[in-house]
Amino acid sequence: AQSVTQPDIHITVSEGASLELRCNYSYGATPYLFWYVQSPGQGLQLLLKYFSGDTLVQGIKGFEAEFKRSQSSFNLRKPSVHWSDAAEYFCAVGTGGTSYGKLTFGQGTILTVHP
Amino acid sequence: GAVVSQHPSWVICKSGTSVKIECRSLDFQATTMFWYRQFPKQSLMLMATSNEGSKATYEQGVEKDKFLINHASLTLSTLTVTSAHPEDSSFYICSARQAVAKNIQYFGAGTRLSVL
Numbered sequence: 001a002q003s004v005t006q007p008d009i010h011i012t013v014s015e016g017a018s019l020e021l022r023c024n025y026s027y028g029a030t031p032y033l034f035w036y037v038q039s040p041g042q043g044l045q046l047l048l049k050y051f052s053g054d055t056l057v058q059g060i061k062g063f064e065a066e067f068k069r070s071q072s073s074f075n076l077r078k079p080s081v082h083w084s085d086a087a088e089y090f091c092a093v094g095t096g097g098t099s100y101g102k103l104t105f106g107q108g109t110i111l112t113v114h115p
Numbered sequence: 116g117a118v119v120s121q122h123p124s125w126v127i128c129k130s131g132t133s134v135k136i137e138c139r140s141l142d143f144q145a146t147t148m149f150w151y152r153q154f155p156k157q158s159l160m161l162m163a164t165s166n167e168g169s170k171a172t173y174e175q176g177v178e179k180d181k182f183l184i185n186h187a188s189l190t191l192s193t194l195t196v197t198s199a200h201p202e203d204s205s206f207y208i209c210s211a212r213q214a215v216a217k218n219i220q221y222f223g224a225g226t227r228l229s230v231l
Contacts, residue, residue, distance in 0.1 A: 043222040
């Protein structure tokens, strides 16, 4: 079965600093990978996705992520964090086959931004 | 585009009563909708997958008689928590996907259920 691990439960950065959120996945085939952001009490907003092709994907709000097959990773990055980026971030893997399109989420990483 | 509306956003009910949560795709036809449950400070756990016009498929450990899912149209799915108990208190989130772009799910804002 597929799984997603986000090793960092909570990350704190200063506004303007760079950010990297880690995500490792386990899946037997080529994965579909996603990063979502959730503000308190809200649903999830899709930041970016990887299906195939260029391993560096660009998303909304200045985020990007790089798929590294050899490391089974899909880390999220942003060069300069804004206070409004404070939220919880979820990495997810989408499956194929009989479970086509189902998402398995990581545990989430809470991002705190200091002024 | 691709907006999913979930209603209500917050509901409080007495133990033993039933609660219905609606999930609507506002600007697209959702052939499949998903229902998730999220406990405080935890990730989303898939409860069930519903395809329009057919019975929902429940994940292992989810009581289908307690969590009734109906997906009667291409824009509406409902989750009814029957005979709710305090342990059912949680944050419930729905998502929807189109017939095309099947790997992309669009999420509602969630419903916080508190059972007294």
